[in-house]
Amino acid sequence: xxxxxxxxxxxxxxxxxxxxxxxxxxxxxxxxxxxxxxxxxxxxxxxxxxxxxxxxxxxxxxxxxxxxxxxxxxxxxxxxxxxxxxxxxxxxxxxxxxxxxxxxxxxxxxxxxxxxxxxxxxxxxxxxxxxxxxxxxxxxxxxxxxxxxxxxxxxxxxxxxxxxxxxxxxxxxxxxxxxxxxxxxxxxxxxxxxxxxxxxxxxxxxxxxxxxxxxxxxxxxxxxxxxxxxxxxxxxxxxxxxxxxxxxxxxxxxxxxxxxxxxxxxxxxxxxxxxxxxxxxxxxxxxxxxxxxxxxxxxxxxxxxxxxxxxxxxxxxxxxxxxxxxxxxxxxxxxxxxxxxxxxxxxxxxxxxxxxxxxxxxxxxxxxxxx
Numbered sequence: 001x002x003x004x005x006x007x008x009x010x011x012x013x014x015x016x017x018x019x020x021x022x023x024x025x026x027x028x029x030x031x032x033x034x035x036x037x038x039x040x041x042x043x044x045x046x047x048x049x050x051x052x053x054x055x056x057x058x059x060x061x062x063x064x065x066x067x068x069x070x071x072x073x074x075x076x077x078x079x080x081x082x083x084x085x086x087x088x089x090x091x092x093x094x095x096x097x098x099x100x101x102x103x104x105x106x107x108x109x110x111x112x113x114x115x116x117x118x119x120x121x122x123x124x125x126x127x128x129x130x131x132x133x134x135x136x137x138x139x140x141x142x143x144x145x146x147x148x149x150x151x152x153x154x155x156x157x158x159x160x161x162x163x164x165x166x167x168x169x170x171x172x173x174x175x176x177x178x179x180x181x182x183x184x185x186x187x188x189x190x191x192x193x194x195x196x197x198x199x200x201x202x203x204x205x206x207x208x209x210x211x212x213x214x215x216x217x218x219x220x221x222x223x224x225x226x227x228x229x230x231x232x233x234x235x236x237x238x239x240x241x242x243x244x245x246x247x248x249x250x251x252x253x254x255x256x257x258x259x260x261x262x263x264x265x266x267x268x269x270x271x272x273x274x275x276x277x278x279x280x281x282x283x284x285x286x287x288x289x290x291x292x293x294x295x296x297x298x299x300x301x302x303x304x305x306x307x308x309x310x311x312x313x314x315x316x317x318x319x320x321x322x323x324x325x326x327x328x329x330x331x332x333x334x335x336x337x338x339x340x341x342x343x344x345x346x347x348x349x350x351x352x353x354x355x356x357x358x359x360x361x362x363x364x365x366x367x368x369x370x371x
Contacts, residue, residue: 005032007120019031030059070096080106199274279294287345
């Protein structure tokens, strides 16, 4: 099968594991990415060149607009049309927001050439869309041959909008599976990775941890506007000596933290406009065989499944009980770590994601052929 994927996500080489795995399965893959892309977090501008990345053809496309406002982002039509005609794909998958101008235009170009299109969506909460966005989303879903959702709630939103559309729940990005952690015994060494904002729930973790009896520590990787408030909370709770603040470590330096911890907590809480859509920190911990404790918000429970402990959002007693269990019972730590690693390999590893993605494309193609 010949497939073009269109997404700014694949500007980053580290996000291409699924694409490389697809080529290993015999799929011919081209990834259309912005020629220049500025990250919304202000980390700089990435310039993409034509490339062959382990068999994946990387095709830079001129894009204009503000990445923080998808309604302004416009992909060059002539470049896309030329790619579609030259590559002659069996299918195009667009991994931009279904309501965005970019997705609408790419779907329109593919339809003109009678190329089936599947879309991808992370949208987990209902949005307050403008009239134009609602019209675009309706047209895109109606024109699509299938849809991939990043989690079950995103799939349910698509199904409610277009009941007859084939939908599959498949992660967008495959995870790498590093060697299993070797340090699961000893005192409980908890890690928190994330931006220091209220919805990430580090204060929830602090309030729970203070109830845990025994030897424990927390490594905090991340920074954000709530840093001072969280430092003051740790002082008031009397746990400052147990907290190590690493700040905003580059990802290349995370290995030292992973090597010293034997538990990861993702204690997020939902807001009216935000929930966790997957939980990449939990996935990485599971892939390393490190037990995870997550709150029940968003897709976190769906992500960890039987590979972790799920506690109610903002329920300090339940989180403290879960941490106490892991501190007191290294055997349970090892069991949960092994179960999480098995789940990460079966569900989130790049080769597993690629197989499910390719199977879905074949199903979509066979359904179209039978119509």
